[in-house]
Amino acid sequence: MARRSLFLGVMILLLWVCAPFSASATDQLMLATTTSTDNTGLMDYLAPQFKKDTRIELKWTAVGTGKALEMGKNCDVDVLLVHAPKAEKKYIDDGYGKDRTQVMYNDFVIIGPKDDPDGIKGLAVNDAMKKLVKGKADFVSRGDDSGTNKKEISLWRAAGLAVPDKEKWYIQTGQGMIATINVATEKKGYTMTDRGTFIKFSDNYGGNPPLIPLVEGDSVLYNQYSIIAVNPARCKNAQYDLAKKFTRWMTSKKIQDLIGNFKLLNKKLFIPNATH
Amino acid sequence: MDYLLSGLIQAFELLFKGDPETYSAVKTTVLASSLSVAASMVIGSPLGFCLGYARFPGRRSVRVVVDTLLSLPTVVIGLLCYAFMSHRGPLGHLGLLFTIPGMAVGQTILGLPIVVAMTATAVENLDDRLKQTILTLGADPRQLLLTSLWEARFALALAGAAAYGRIVSEVGISMMVGGNIKWHTRTITTAIALETGKGQFAMGIALGLILLALALMVNVAMSGLKRLSE
Numbered sequence: 001m002a003r004r005s006l007f008l009g010v011m012i013l014l015l016w017v018c019a020p021f022s023a024s025a026t027d028q029l030m031l032a033t034t035t036s037t038d039n040t041g042l043m044d045y046l047a048p049q050f051k052k053d054t055r056i057e058l059k060w061t062a063v064g065t066g067k068a069l070e071m072g073k074n075c076d077v078d079v080l081l082v083h084a085p086k087a088e089k090k091y092i093d094d095g096y097g098k099d100r101t102q103v104m105y106n107d108f109v110i111i112g113p114k115d116d117p118d119g120i121k122g123l124a125v126n127d128a129m130k131k132l133v134k135g136k137a138d139f140v141s142r143g144d145d146s147g148t149n150k151k152e153i154s155l156w157r158a159a160g161l162a163v164p165d166k167e168k169w170y171i172q173t174g175q176g177m178i179a180t181i182n183v184a185t186e187k188k189g190y191t192m193t194d195r196g197t198f199i200k201f202s203d204n205y206g207g208n209p210p211l212i213p214l215v216e217g218d219s220v221l222y223n224q225y226s227i228i229a230v231n232p233a234r235c236k237n238a239q240y241d242l243a244k245k246f247t248r249w250m251t252s253k254k255i256q257d258l259i260g261n262f263k264l265l266n267k268k269l270f271i272p273n274a275t276h
Numbered sequence: 277m278d279y280l281l282s283g284l285i286q287a288f289e290l291l292f293k294g295d296p297e298t299y300s301a302v303k304t305t306v307l308a309s310s311l312s313v314a315a316s317m318v319i320g321s322p323l324g325f326c327l328g329y330a331r332f333p334g335r336r337s338v339r340v341v342v343d344t345l346l347s348l349p350t351v352v353i354g355l356l357c358y359a360f361m362s363h364r365g366p367l368g369h370l371g372l373l374f375t376i377p378g379m380a381v382g383q384t385i386l387g388l389p390i391v392v393a394m395t396a397t398a399v400e401n402l403d404d405r406l407k408q409t410i411l412t413l414g415a416d417p418r419q420l421l422l423t424s425l426w427e428a429r430f431a432l433a434l435a436g437a438a439a440y441g442r443i444v445s446e447v448g449i450s451m452m453v454g455g456n457i458k459w460h461t462r463t464i465t466t467a468i469a470l471e472t473g474k475g476q477f478a479m480g481i482a483l484g485l486i487l488l489a490l491a492l493m494v495n496v497a498m499s500g501l502k503r504l505s506e
Binding site: 030035038039041044047059060061062073074075076175176178179181182200201204235237 | 362363364365368373374455456457458459460470472473474475476
């Protein structure tokens with residue numbers, strides 16, 4: 001009896017586990033995207049609609065922009081959704097990708113403790129960066145070659161400062177955006193984040209986050225997200241047609257409106273700006 | 277601290293309300309780990325037998341190598357597998373990257389040294405008279421292998437359980453080779469990494485508890501099997 005029920009149990013388990021293999025084959029588009037679009041829940045919000053509209057299944061892997069570009073170079077994905085314009089342009093020039101299309105933007109903000117120990121509130125970005133170097137509080141960096149990390153490094157340089165590395169007050173987490181903000185929270189320090197992820201972070205704290213935006217609104221803090229198709233001339237396996245469909249879909253009025261309606265705490269996380 | 281309690285409550289909610297994302301992650305975890313434990317056992321136990329039974333020059337060095345491989349970090353295995361399975365890599369044409377079989381390959385590399393080392397130890401510890409008896413009864417090498425492994429079956433089961441424990445809890449290979457793709461290669465551990473990344477700690481704890489529940493079921497089934505075979 002015990003043997004039989006064990007056998008039965010194993011068979012049921014096998015059937016359940018093997019079920020995915022019998023699923024019918026649909027077109028699948030492989031996307032590499034940044035942690036900000038995934039951590040905020042934007043991809044979860046868009047993917048079902050994409051399947052409904054085009055019957056294409058969107059599979060995405062969320063990594064930093066640096067790694068996403070690398071995956072495209074290796075022909076392991078079909079399309080990229082990233083936010084590091086300079087690196088993207090070089091990427092296109094080097095022939096790894098094509099059809100770079102802007103889809104949406106938000107902005108970067110420098111956030112820190114409410115009592116602002118280094119006194120950067122409301123300063124221009126360059127002045128704020130200089131104060132952060134002299135101040136006592138820690139600055140927490142992604143340190144992972146992500147789009148946000150690339151932007152932060154460019155801000156130190158633009159302020160005429162050496163990019164910090166081993167300084168005691170400079171902490172490089174090597175982790176995703178929210179994990180990095182959490183480290184800054186524990187250290188009562190500053191960090192830089194895109195606004196979408198900051199709103200998500202505030203939402204985790206029920207709208208009353210321990211860190212608040214202190215420097216914002218400067219034009220250098222603009223954060224553009226774009227789609228890049230992996231170049232089919234280099235990667236035979238890249239599904240260029242599906243990538244084009246995805247781009248057209250993302251830039252359509254309907255989906256641009258949908259992106260504009262993606263809100264947490266009644267705030268927009270990303271602002272659509274496709275040029276079509 | 278309230279993460280722990282709300283995590284516990286969420287774990288029950290996910291399981292009993294039948295949350296499809298959680299079940300998808302459980303399914304992926306079960307499938308990938310079953311494939312890789314099975315492969316580790318099938319490949320590893322004969323190798324372990326040879327290592328424990330045969331006497332050849334350099335055997336001690338091979339043993340040291342196997343024991344060293346026990347501490348192979350999962351991210352390194354993940355990285356190596358990615359390099360081989362990437363479309364620019366030598367095995368790219370197989371299309372293993374971002375698939376469950378691809379993850380299982382990496383996890384097999386993780387489980388293999390455990391099975392080999394533990395089987396070898398088990399076989400070394402078998403009574404010497406056993407080999408002589410089997411050989412006197414006129415066994416060929418294949419029968420010798422199977423009979424010895426059968427005699428060491430409890431130690432083998434233990435090796436399987438140890439390999440399973442390491443495989444089901446790893447995150448480096450699943451993340452690097454699987455890519456944590458929702459509905460496809462998202463396992464319980466990569467889902468935990470993601471939820472932690474989102475700052476949803478309670479959800480991470482909930483998923484951790486579900487993983488523990490899964491491990492409990494496997495171990496209960498193992499001890500049931502053991503009782504049946506006695």
